[in-house]
Amino acid sequence: MMVVHARINALKALSAAVFCIVLSSQVVLAQDGPSAAPPYEQQLMRLSEIFGALHFLRPVCGERDVPSWRDQMEDFLDAETLDENRRRRFIERFNQGYRGFSAVYRDCTTAARLAMEQYLVEGERIITDVTSRYGR
Template sequence: MYPAGKMSKLSLIAIAAAMSLCAATSNAHAQAVIKVDPSTKEKPEEAPVDKPEIRSLPPAYDETMMRLAEILGALHYLRELCGAKEGTLWRDEMQQLIEKEEPDETRKAKLISRFNRGFRSYQEIHRECTDTAAEAANRFLRQATHLAAEIPGRYGQ
């Protein structure tokens, strides 16, 4: 233990946090107690209890999905640039991904933004199909295949 008057700063913080938690728990418990008016024989009424705000968190695989969206955008540009003649294949894949995922509007906008970022970043660099552009497209194909298999395998989606 600590000699008298020699508690660590961390111990004091932990004690203060525990006391705050106890006070908050007691306060919440006191608010939930049923009020009974002894002068009436009617049903007791419950005191209103504040409901906690429920926030929706992104799925655990969210960053992987964002990366996949960016790769699909890059593939949409690079494969067409290098003559793959796939038309809108990669944009259609992105659309299917969004439809299957059913994200809220904020997350949907982020996925679309990442797709567009992948497209634009390679559009700014590569104006014609070079060996580097073709290699990047091949690398992205491998990465997309890997990520598409990883998400359901790792997260069960």
């Protein structure tokens, strides 16, 4: 259980680092035009989906994260999306992650806990990769 809490705290802390990279990259992207996407776009889309999955799974398993994963997603959207179409794509990926598990799980199971752990690891890996490759 301590490992899971450590992963959650690390993921949330790393999320803040991604937001800093995102904010600094918006200046460069604005020069390229409104439709320019950063090279890590697909990783951010996947991260949105992971946030959605965790937003569903964590409460089902009795976890009460503060801030919630939805709040994390809101912060992410505020930092990342200047373009409304792009914002909608991120929201759709978040909702896709949420719906994927809400259609299957009503109770916390061993499989749900395993999925949470795998998503925490994957999210941590994505954020570490983005911050190390694109951070200053």
